[in-house]
Amino acid sequence: MKDMILKTMVAFQADERGVTLVEYGIALALAVTLGVAALSTLGGEVSGAMGAAGLAMPN
Numbered sequence: 001m002k003d004m005i006l007k008t009m010v011a012f013q014a015d016e017r018g019v020t021l022v023e024y025g026i027a028l029a030l031a032v033t034l035g036v037a038a039l040s041t042l043g044g045e046v047s048g049a050m051g052a053a054g055l056a057m058p059n
Helices: 002-014 017-056
Strands: none
Touching: none
8 A cells, every 4th residue: 555655646746747737827927917017007108109199190
């Protein structure tokens, strides 16, 4: 019984399939967080520039 438990634990330690999924999840969360931060920081400036460009165009 002890050997079976030890073999099972060694097999779980060698299995890295779930680690890749976790890494992709962390990378995606980081990218989304940075995108939201950039958008919220620059959103007002871009909105003002687009409004000024719209007003400068002839009807």
